[in-house]
Amino acid sequence: MADCFKTDHHEFKLTYRDMLDVLPDVLATFDEPFADSSAIPTYIVSRETRKYVTVALSGDGGDELFAGYRSYLGEYWYKRYMFIPAFIREGFFERLIQTLPDSRDSKYLEYIRRLKKFIKGTKGSFPERVLALKEIFPRDIRRNLLCRSGSNENPLLEDPALSRVKKLLDLNCNDRINSILYADLKDSLPGDMLTKVDWMSMKNSLEVRVPFLDHRVVELAFSMQSAFKLRKGRGKYILKETFKDILPSRLVDRPKAGFEVPISQWLKTDLNFLIEQNLAEDRIREQGIFNYEIIKKLIHDHMSNRTDTSWMLWNLIVFQHWSDKYF
Numbered sequence: 001m002a003d004c005f006k007t008d009h010h011e012f013k014l015t016y017r018d019m020l021d022v023l024p025d026v027l028a029t030f031d032e033p034f035a036d037s038s039a040i041p042t043y044i045v046s047r048e049t050r051k052y053v054t055v056a057l058s059g060d061g062g063d064e065l066f067a068g069y070r071s072y073l074g075e076y077w078y079k080r081y082m083f084i085p086a087f088i089r090e091g092f093f094e095r096l097i098q099t100l101p102d103s104r105d106s107k108y109l110e111y112i113r114r115l116k117k118f119i120k121g122t123k124g125s126f127p128e129r130v131l132a133l134k135e136i137f138p139r140d141i142r143r144n145l146l147c148r149s150g151s152n153e154n155p156l157l158e159d160p161a162l163s164r165v166k167k168l169l170d171l172n173c174n175d176r177i178n179s180i181l182y183a184d185l186k187d188s189l190p191g192d193m194l195t196k197v198d199w200m201s202m203k204n205s206l207e208v209r210v211p212f213l214d215h216r217v218v219e220l221a222f223s224m225q226s227a228f229k230l231r232k233g234r235g236k237y238i239l240k241e242t243f244k245d246i247l248p249s250r251l252v253d254r255p256k257a258g259f260e261v262p263i264s265q266w267l268k269t270d271l272n273f274l275i276e277q278n279l280a281e282d283r284i285r286e287q288g289i290f291n292y293e294i295i296k297k298l299i300h301d302h303m304s305n306r307t308d309t310s311w312m313l314w315n316l317i318v319f320q321h322w323s324d325k326y327f
Contacts, residue, residue, distance in 0.1 A: 001062065004248050007298040012048050019261055022268055035311075035318040036192055037263045042200040043090045060193050061212035064184045065221035066236040067177060067229040068256065070114070074121040074176055076230050078129065083121055090103050094119050103308045104264040113308055130180055131165045133155075136311050145294050177226035185218070212274050264310035268303060275299060275313065278320035287323075292318070 003010030019040050026043050049056050064067050081089070102113035121133040132138075137145065139159055168183035194210070202206045211217070222228075224238065231237040233254070244252045267275060279299065284292040295316065298309040 001250070001251065003167045009053075010048070012259055014041075014044065016262075016266075016270070019265075020266070023271075025203075026200070027318065028325070029199055030322070031326075033315075033319040033322040034195070034199075036142060036196050036316040037314060038259045039200055040261050040276060041205065041259055042196055046197075046201040046204040046206050046208075050204045053167065054205070055207045055209065056206045057195055058165055058210050059212065060197060060210045061073045061185075061218075062236065062239065064181055064193075065212060065218060065229075067226060068235045070256075071158065072177055072180060073233065074118050074133045075129070075180060075278065076233065077118070078122055102306055103156060103305055104310065105262070105308075109308075126171070126176060127162060127166045127169055130169065130183070131162055134165075135161060136315055141294060141298075141312070142147050144291055147288060147291055153208050162233075175226050177230055181226070181229075182222065187215075198214070198243075264308055265303070267310050268311055274317050278314070278317045283320075 001007070002090045022043055023040060025041050029043075030039075034266050046056075084093075097112065097115050099286065100112045101109060101111040102116060104113065117133060120138075121129045121130065135142075139161070142159075142161065165183070171181055171249060173179040173182075178239050197208050225297065228238040234240075240252050263271075279295050281296070284290050284295060298312055299318075301307050302309040302313060
């Protein structure tokens, strides 16, 4: 991009140690249990950017307005997947996938993890499918993780997470992908993405502006049918088509890359001490908030490479860190 438009460009390279070194500062910044691990690289890029400018632009909002995330593809492929006869779909394919291990640490095991997530997102009503694609803790774990839950839960009460999703979704909208996009605009953007960038940038005295969230762009995006945004399995279709003549083709056609850190791998290696410190049996039982047997299984499944539970473990670790600081 810098070569194409003759702009100033500053490149810096990081090692995993650079990211681990800022972890305590990142966790100490939030006054709530905020467990988005991409806050770590966001902190570093904000720190480096502040060396050159005081105001920066961010692309946040582009995915939520124009369907850039994989979770939107789940709804896109849902109808097509359901055309497969049930005896093949459920009797063979899904049973096979569920027997396989998954992990974010391996390219191929990550594909298995995504397939398992997709399969979960094909079960139940539309809100239930949306929740299955977005939840960190599956409902069976949520029901039993807290000491007061489990068998004492009133079966007549609706799952609070599902109730939240129903309120966010426009269930009267005949464009389901746009309905999901609107829910993310109202929920995950202010609750996660924008919060993360705001905290990490201001920690480094950097102001970040988000042009995609100009109200005129947002209104224009939601005046479009989702078929313009997600076409033939390609997210952000109309956005890419609009600017493809002024952008290098290798940039327009490149696959999406998440701004994440390898938490799954770190929890097995350099950050394993966080599990030992924060999720130790004596501490959990004395605290009286969480059911240790559930946490024990999450740790075992992750360490044995049976299934990737790293995001659940990371959420619990961040909660414990926050609890120590404020209570």
